[in-house]
Amino acid sequence: MRRNPERRLALIDAAIEVLAREGARGLTFRAVDAEAAVPPGTASNYFANRDDLFTQVGGRIYERLLPDEATFARSREGVQDEARYTELMHELLARIAAFDTGYLALLELRLESTRRPELRAVLTKRIREDIDANVGYHAESGLPGDPTSVVLLYLALNWLILERLTLPDLFTEEEVRELVDAAVQRMMNPRGTGRG
Amino acid sequence: MRRNPERRLALIDAAIEVLAREGARGLTFRAVDAEAAVPPGTASNYFANRDDLFTQVGGRIYERLLPDEATFARSREGVQDEARYTELMHELLARIAAFDTGYLALLELRLESTRRPELRAVLTKRIREDIDANVGYHAESGLPGDPTSVVLLYLALNWLILERLTLPDLFTEEEVRELVDAAVQRMMNPRGTGRG
DNA sequence: GATGTAGTACTCTATGTGTAGTGGTTTGAA
DNA sequence: TTCAAACCACTACACATAGAGTACTACATC
Numbered sequence: 001m002r003r004n005p006e007r008r009l010a011l012i013d014a015a016i017e018v019l020a021r022e023g024a025r026g027l028t029f030r031a032v033d034a035e036a037a038v039p040p041g042t043a044s045n046y047f048a049n050r051d052d053l054f055t056q057v058g059g060r061i062y063e064r065l066l067p068d069e070a071t072f073a074r075s076r077e078g079v080q081d082e083a084r085y086t087e088l089m090h091e092l093l094a095r096i097a098a099f100d101t102g103y104l105a106l107l108e109l110r111l112e113s114t115r116r117p118e119l120r121a122v123l124t125k126r127i128r129e130d131i132d133a134n135v136g137y138h139a140e141s142g143l144p145g146d147p148t149s150v151v152l153l154y155l156a157l158n159w160l161i162l163e164r165l166t167l168p169d170l171f172t173e174e175e176v177r178e179l180v181d182a183a184v185q186r187m188m189n190p191r192g193t194g195r196g
Numbered sequence: 197m198r199r200n201p202e203r204r205l206a207l208i209d210a211a212i213e214v215l216a217r218e219g220a221r222g223l224t225f226r227a228v229d230a231e232a233a234v235p236p237g238t239a240s241n242y243f244a245n246r247d248d249l250f251t252q253v254g255g256r257i258y259e260r261l262l263p264d265e266a267t268f269a270r271s272r273e274g275v276q277d278e279a280r281y282t283e284l285m286h287e288l289l290a291r292i293a294a295f296d297t298g299y300l301a302l303l304e305l306r307l308e309s310t311r312r313p314e315l316r317a318v319l320t321k322r323i324r325e326d327i328d329a330n331v332g333y334h335a336e337s338g339l340p341g342d343p344t345s346v347v348l349l350y351l352a353l354n355w356l357i358l359e360r361l362t363l364p365d366l367f368t369e370e371e372v373r374e375l376v377d378a379a380v381q382r383m384m385n386p387r388g389t390g391r392g
Numbered sequence: 393g394a395t396g397t398a399g400t401a402c403t404c405t406a407t408g409t410g411t412a413g414t415g416g417t418t419t420g421a422a
Numbered sequence: 423t424t425c426a427a428a429c430c431a432c433t434a435c436a437c438a439t440a441g442a443g444t445a446c447t448a449c450a451t452c
Contacts, residue, residue: 104307159350
């Protein structure tokens with residue numbers, strides 16, 4: 001097992017591209033070698049087996065998907081109102097569109113996790129943290145809406161992104177924009193927050 | 197190319213199981229043969245190539261996923277109010293949980309459709325029809341909420357189902373139930389339906 | 393020159409495709 | 423009732439491909 005960390009990271013990032021392009025079953029050592037433009041056999045030397053490769057990719061993918069510190073800090077600035085929140089959600093969609101292979105790879109990982117308990121544990125932990133963080137930031141921001149609002153928004157936007165990536169002709173760009181606006185507005189402003 | 201329709205259907209349904217279990221890249225003629233318990237080579241004789249197989253599965257999957265006529269008729273009965281609507285959504289989730297391989301197969305097909313234009317066209321058409329039908333039924337029912345409500349609910353519930361199938365430990369059963377309740381309530385009752 | 397990694401080369405194995413060929417069954421007409 | 427054509431299930435095989443794993447050489451660094 002070789003230990004060069006740059007090379008390992010390059011292999012993992014190559015694996016993300018392979019995942020998005022070829023699907024989970026297409027994520028082989030040889031495909032990673034080819035994608036990373038390293039000699040055949042290299043990935044074999046860096047990961048104990050395919051399960052290990054999947055798990056390491058699962059640990060990495062979220063780092064690439066989340067905004068970097070600068071972007072994140074910028075999103076905390078300015079007036080914290082609904083219009084600003086809506087704007088941030090549009091930015092979120094744009095950011096993901098710019099790294100669509102990452103999002104597709106995450107979807108492949110999710111499906112693969114039905115077969116790999118270790119991978120499932122990694123993903124569950126990461127996504128749980130992400131949701132909790134979003135709920136926390138929202139609470140701090142003083143915006144209207146409760147934790148349920150944030151989770152519902154998370155659900156709706158995720159599927160909207162999935163639609164756009166897998167079936168781009170289903171909704172027009174205009175419809176997507178309107179759906180994002182409506183999602184923020186309606187999730188954040190429940191008529192009555194208690195049970196009806 | 198052989199034409200026995202029962203056998204073809206059995207092969208397609210076997211393909212759905214294979215898709216859910218092995219993923220899109222694992223959907224090979226041989227795997228279908230094995231799943232359908234027919235001799236190797238049979239699927240080769242029923243489908244021109246893998247692309248054809250994917251397309252035919254894409255045409256079939258929605259028939260298996262949608263409720264049958266009886267269930268559908270029953271859902272139209274009774275009081276058409278928000279409580280009833282919420283109940284229907286819980287039933288929807290239960291129905292999908294009982295045929296989770298079908299839903300997983302559809303997800304695999306969606307991801308595969310990024311590589312197969314024909315399949316993408318089939319899925320886009322089917323899903324477009326499904327959304328339009330839901331919007332239509334909702335309009336007829338006289339329930340509060342507009343087409344956007346229905347689409348937002350569709351988005352949120354789909355991702356919730358995906359979470360439950362791929363990462364079952366992310367939300368507890370109780371949380372899922374509350375999210376369904378909240379989703380129906382908040383989507384259907386926007387504070388102000390107009391902009392701003 | 394000791395250590396660790398890059399890169400090469402090779403074997404072994406598994407898997408899948410496509411198709412030719414065989415035998416059985418059904419159908420319909422004489 | 424018989425026979426032949428058509429169709430289909432099933433078997434078998436030839437061919438191709440791809441991937442895993444590993445041993446080995448070459449190189450760089452300290």
